[in-house]
Amino acid sequence: MLKAIRNGLNDRRGSVRDSDQRSAREEAFARGQQALSLVREFEEMGSGWFWQTDRAGRLTYLTAKVASEIRDSASIDPLGQVLTDIFQIDSDSPDTERTLVFHMSSRTSFAEYSIRLASGDEDRWWSISGKPLIDPLGHFQGFVGHGSDLTAKRRSEAEITKLAMFDGLTGLANRQRMRLSLDQTLAQGRASYRSTAMFLLDLDRFKAVNDTLGHQTGDLLLQQVAQRLQRAVGEMGLVGRLGGDEFQVVIPNGRHRDDLSTLSRTIIDALSQPYFLSGSSISIGCSIGIAVAPDDGEISEILIRNADLALYVAKADGRGVHRFYKPEMLAGAQVRKRLEDDLRLALTQNQLHLVYQPVVSIRTQRIVGHEALIRWDHPVHGPISPSDFVPIAEESGLIESIGEWVLRTACAEAATWPDDVRVAVNVSPIQFVNPALPSIVTNALARSGLSPDRLELEITEGVFLTDDSSSEAMFKALKGVGVRLALDDFGTGYSSLGYLRHAPFDKIKIDQSFVKGAAVPGNRNAAIIKAIVTLADTLGMETTAEGVEIQDEIELIRDLGCTHIQGYVYGKPRKFDEVMAHLNAHNGIAQPEGYRISRPPRVKMLRRAMLKVGDQTGEVRIRNMSTAGALIDGIEFPESAVGMPVRIELIEGQMFAASVRWSRGALAGIGFDQPFNLDRLAPQQQSRILKRG
Numbered sequence: 239m240l241k242a243i244r245n246g247l248n249d250r251r252g253s254v255r256d257s258d259q260r261s262a263r264e265e266a267f268a269r270g271q272q273a274l275s276l277v278r279e280f281e282e283m284g285s286g287w288f289w290q291t292d293r294a295g296r297l298t299y300l301t302a303k304v305a306s307e308i309r310d311s312a313s314i315d316p317l318g319q320v321l322t323d324i325f326q327i328d329s330d331s332p333d334t335e336r337t338l339v340f341h342m343s344s345r346t347s348f349a350e351y352s353i354r355l356a357s358g359d360e361d362r363w364w365s366i367s368g369k370p371l372i373d374p375l376g377h378f379q380g381f382v383g384h385g386s387d388l389t390a391k392r393r394s395e396a397e398i399t400k401l402a403m404f405d406g407l408t409g410l411a412n413r414q415r416m417r418l419s420l421d422q423t424l425a426q427g428r429a430s431y432r433s434t435a436m437f438l439l440d441l442d443r444f445k446a447v448n449d450t451l452g453h454q455t456g457d458l459l460l461q462q463v464a465q466r467l468q469r470a471v472g473e474m475g476l477v478g479r480l481g482g483d484e485f486q487v488v489i490p491n492g493r494h495r496d497d498l499s500t501l502s503r504t505i506i507d508a509l510s511q512p513y514f515l516s517g518s519s520i521s522i523g524c525s526i527g528i529a530v531a532p533d534d535g536e537i538s539e540i541l542i543r544n545a546d547l548a549l550y551v552a553k554a555d556g557r558g559v560h561r562f563y564k565p566e567m568l569a570g571a572q573v574r575k576r577l578e579d580d581l582r583l584a585l586t587q588n589q590l591h592l593v594y595q596p597v598v599s600i601r602t603q604r605i606v607g608h609e610a611l612i613r614w615d616h617p618v619h620g621p622i623s624p625s626d627f628v629p630i631a632e633e634s635g636l637i638e639s640i641g642e643w644v645l646r647t648a649c650a651e652a653a654t655w656p657d658d659v660r661v662a663v664n665v666s667p668i669q670f671v672n673p674a675l676p677s678i679v680t681n682a683l684a685r686s687g688l689s690p691d692r693l694e695l696e697i698t699e700g701v702f703l704t705d706d707s708s709s710e711a712m713f714k715a716l717k718g719v720g721v722r723l724a725l726d727d728f729g730t731g732y733s734s735l736g737y738l739r740h741a742p743f744d745k746i747k748i749d750q751s752f753v754k755g756a757a758v759p760g761n762r763n764a765a766i767i768k769a770i771v772t773l774a775d776t777l778g779m780e781t782t783a784e785g786v787e788i789q790d791e792i793e794l795i796r797d798l799g800c801t802h803i804q805g806y807v808y809g810k811p812r813k814f815d816e817v818m819a820h821l822n823a824h825n826g827i828a829q830p831e832g833y834r835i836s837r838p839p840r841v842k843m844l845r846r847a848m849l850k851v852g853d854q855t856g857e858v859r860i861r862n863m864s865t866a867g868a869l870i871d872g873i874e875f876p877e878s879a880v881g882m883p884v885r886i887e888l889i890e891g892q893m894f895a896a897s898v899r900w901s902r903g904a905l906a907g908i909g910f911d912q913p914f915n916l917d918r919l920a921p922q923q924q925s926r927i928l929k930r931g
Contacts, residue, residue, distance in 0.1 A: 286387075288301050289321070290381065290382045293379060295320045295321050297321055297324070312324075312356075338353075352364075364387055364388055366383060366385040368381045409464065413480045420436065424531055428532070436542065438526065438545040438546055442558060443522045459513055463483075463485075467508070467509065469508070470504050476488045499560065502528065524558065544563040544568070547570075581640075584616070589614060589617065590640070592613070593613055593812060595609045596608055597782060598803045600796045601801070603827055605820075606658065606659065607659055607660035609661075610664075611811050637669065646685065646686070648661050657689070657692070659821070663695055664696045679695070679719055683721075694744070695721055695722070696725075696726040698726050699727070723741075724747055728749060728770060747782045748767055750786075757790050767798050771799040780801045782800065783800045783805075785804075785805045786804065789830050791807065807830050840862045840864040840869075842862045843861070844859060846858075848886070848893075851873075851884050858886075865915070866909060869905065873904065874901070879898045879906075880898055880899065894910060894912075895912070896909060897911070
């Protein structure tokens, strides 16, 4: 009885146990099905994929979508293939393919390795992770892992990189990429002992295009410049845009300087050809500074600085040229920096003063005004030329402070002159764009008590590169103050006659480059002066001829119709305390002085030449020369030789007829029978120029 009960209980327990096990199996199966469903859903959504290999590393499972993509791209079935034969590690990744092989062979886990197909689509990327699969008995069964698609992320990163490393307007490398490229190229050059050249380019006259035709046209112009620059450089180097109208070229592989000069001329020529934009033909230029590593610097900072110094010299030498860096350029830059520092002190320590050059009425010969000119007496270096320190003042921003000081000082000193004598003050383009200029002028007049109509502001054509509306507003404001306006250095700047229709000038000042030599026979300057005078008369403006130095030029200027003369013919600029004495000395009447007759300008030189006198030929030295004659030494003519015909070799192998004008010992002056064009002195003749000791 007890045994039967016991057996019944055991049967019941067994049944319960079987039921529990069945339920557990069903629950596990349900969980497995759920997990499998989630995996399939995950794979179908494309968010990720799974893979598995056998013990030999061959793929036994791969998400169907990824397997299909591999078949389409690489034309192979990935299943059964070794995982490391199908995928390869990103070469730019800190990990390498060996690292993946190592994990597979050492049976260790790895995570988030960037991979792509070993063959096929190189623009498809994935991230992969895996770990070894161990059975309950501890036996290695292969690898199992998962992956995700990185293609969209990679493309986004590439786009971000492009934006960060390339110029958005031109598509060229930007400043950051050019710096990285320069650093890498210099490092490679040091390792291989090869030179690296760097060009810095600055467009000439680009600002005028931007200001006159608008920034949209300026942008189109920069795009075409970039295309021409890339074509000119080709495979020789990397081209980049630093910003604005500044470009850079890095040339590796140890190019010879002659090759770099040839490339520079090619670039300048290409960029200087006309551009046709917005219905206009546009002409600009280009200046280039070149520094070559390692001679000019072994690190990027020094190389860039030195190329910039060479570019500064190229622009100072007239633009449209290239210049290689030389050590003296750095010394020059250091001198300019010291000069700038000293100039700041000069403003506060009364080292600056004004001198005044008289302006004379041609009709009455009376002094009707003076132009105020700034001078600097340096406590150590003595007088500093304005041509040296004024450009530094403009570059450093000191010109506004100095210009205001000049204006206040000139007004205060001119207030003590007779009421019929004006003062002229130069206004730089930088001062002209300052909205406060009318207030500064008004304040200077009020403090000095000078009548507004006795102040004449001289403005250069450079002011017309700014926006037309702002220029017109400034002209209107200055005329509202009551001052006179003069257009300075006419014909040497941008020379667009259109602005004369609107700008309210009272006077046009004819630049001295047109006045010099105007009285020499055959010179065209007189015709140019006449044309300017006719234009000014038509517009109701006065004219002043600047730089008159020879007395026979006075009569010519009068005959051409100018109303005023300014120049050394009426004396050099005088200090303030000398002005009144000069005015009183002749009751304000100007007295001409200096040379009476103009002669062709002479070029100093020391050059050998063959001279033929009759049947005899000998060698002489030319000490100076003009289109009309030359000063020679090395032969003693008798006193009766004046008028004697001679022949002189001015060009190698070519003799020119001349005659003796005078002689004194071994020196003699000869006059050519026909005017000689100095430009015909060919470069090869330089070998005949003697070096001075």
